[in-house]
Amino acid sequence: MRLAIYGTGGTGREVHEIVSAMDPAHERWEGVVFVDDVTDARELYGSPVMSFEELAGRLGPDDVEFVVAVGEPTSRELLFDRAAARGYDFATIVHPSTFVSPSARLGRGVVIKMQSIVSAEAVLEDNVFVQADAIIGHDARIGSHTQVSAFSHVAGHAELGRRCYLGVRASVREECRMGDDVVLAMGAVVMEKRVPSRVLAMGNPARYVRRKAGSRVFS
Numbered sequence: 001m002r003l004a005i006y007g008t009g010g011t012g013r014e015v016h017e018i019v020s021a022m023d024p025a026h027e028r029w030e031g032v033v034f035v036d037d038v039t040d041a042r043e044l045y046g047s048p049v050m051s052f053e054e055l056a057g058r059l060g061p062d063d064v065e066f067v068v069a070v071g072e073p074t075s076r077e078l079l080f081d082r083a084a085a086r087g088y089d090f091a092t093i094v095h096p097s098t099f100v101s102p103s104a105r106l107g108r109g110v111v112i113k114m115q116s117i118v119s120a121e122a123v124l125e126d127n128v129f130v131q132a133d134a135i136i137g138h139d140a141r142i143g144s145h146t147q148v149s150a151f152s153h154v155a156g157h158a159e160l161g162r163r164c165y166l167g168v169r170a171s172v173r174e175e176c177r178m179g180d181d182v183v184l185a186m187g188a189v190v191m192e193k194r195v196p197s198r199v200l201a202m203g204n205p206a207r208y209v210r211r212k213a214g215s216r217v218f219s
Contacts, residue, residue, distance in 0.1 A: 003029040007069035008036040015069040061087040073163035077145040080127045
């Protein structure tokens, strides 16, 4: 079995480093292949780079499992769905220095970088990406395709929707119910118990601005 890292940008290179720390003797994966539909590069870190269609023509679901390595939540969903539609499964990637409670549940394709904490009974749905030094409190739930940036804190029993983005050092209070497609700016502190879908939150305490439908975090 090989691992396909979908993305060759900064996030893809970060995921490669986590994989190297997880599997230095190549016992889990025979090797890595990078997948990228826009780059002209053919090799990265000694591993081949190919488009999705090129990989699908060479390696089937029994030969490779995927991990999505881009930061934009809408793009994470798009790439995840593309691979899933062709029958590919997804690897869960967790840096060895991270603590994940035995009672926590991680969905398909979850990535967690170094020195983060996922507490008791927390749930990370499919394709969630957690950056370094983040804390996911007990009984919290993170919706699919969401990215939690470095030093962010999601307190106990909070629930985040799908495709959310938490900027560096963003904080979410306990028992908060957050909708889909919410963006928390760097350092935003959410004090309310309910946050509607498709808003941008800034400041401490956070104030909200309505986002346009279909807008992206990184433009």
